[in-house]
Amino acid sequence: MSHAGFLRDHTGGDCEAGVIALVQALKAAGDEAAKQPLIAGVARVHEAIDTLPAEARAILSGGDLQILHFTAEAALAPRQMERARVAYLRDAGFDDTAIHDIVHVVCCFSYMNRLADSLGVEVVGPERLAWAERLYGADATAAHTAWAAPG
């Protein structure tokens, strides 16, 4: 979530609406995917990436869509990975160092997500909570706060 803020800051221009649209589309697809069998769920995420709203597409540049498809697969269904997925990135113009780094960043954030969500790491501070509300919506942010609260 905080990294969506970094994405906004490093994309340039007035891109906040695009970042929010991207996050909301991927979150919704992730929510749907979580309710389905693994392979069908990942297929739903690929479909969502192919039909991102125009605002979200506007902040993407060459190669970003391929990165998003690869990220979805690596983050949600690593068992689906095969040589062809690497070739897919290579065909999009990424060299082997870049492909390695894409995988490493997905791994790093998958790790941090699991660490945070397994041990109740919550968003704190009014500024960050306000950003969470803009990104994920008030209901999801309230649910997050309740999730982290002592029982």
Add this chain to the structure above:
Amino acid sequence: MPWIDLPADDATKDLERATRPYRKEGRPVPSVIAIMKPNVRALRGVIQMNNAVTFGGSSLGQRREELIATATSALNECFY
């Protein structure tokens, strides 16, 4: 509050040293880093890993790193 008890930043010499950069910047240890305080070796290792592959540390550039981070967290509905 996280669901496990965490030691104070200065509970041991190692932990004090590992968390010192944040105090120098006048800010608390980020909660997702603080959660690793029970194992200071893991905390140090993860910080090194984060610096190697994020915050502009990879060949991708920070915008693309943040795109991947943002997508991964959104797909997982993780607030981190």
